[in-house]
Amino acid sequence: MDLVKEFWGILVAAVGAVAWLIRLEQKIALNAASITYLQQQRHDDLMAAREARKETTEALGHMREELGEIRRDIKELLKRDA
Numbered sequence: 001m002d003l004v005k006e007f008w009g010i011l012v013a014a015v016g017a018v019a020w021l022i023r024l025e026q027k028i029a030l031n032a033a034s035i036t037y038l039q040q041q042r043h044d045d046l047m048a049a050r051e052a053r054k055e056t057t058e059a060l061g062h063m064r065e066e067l068g069e070i071r072r073d074i075k076e077l078l079k080r081d082a
Contacts (some may be wrong), residue, residue: 004011
């Protein structure tokens with residue numbers, strides 16, 4: 001009993017340190033899971049952006065072709081009228 005009375009401060013500090021380490025380990029595990037989730041989300045976002053850019057590029061290519069046809073038609077009509 002005298003041993004507990006003498007070292008109660010050290011025992012309380014040791015129990016507190018262990019509890020703090022357990023909480024710290026839980027936070028590390030949560031952060032690791034969050035990082036993994038964010039990495040996957042970033043990858044998905046990059047793939048979606050790449051696909052959107054591809055679709056935009058294709059649409060612009062079609063518009064360029066159509067504008068070229070319109071330009072040719074206008075030139076042809078101007079030649080007929082001249």
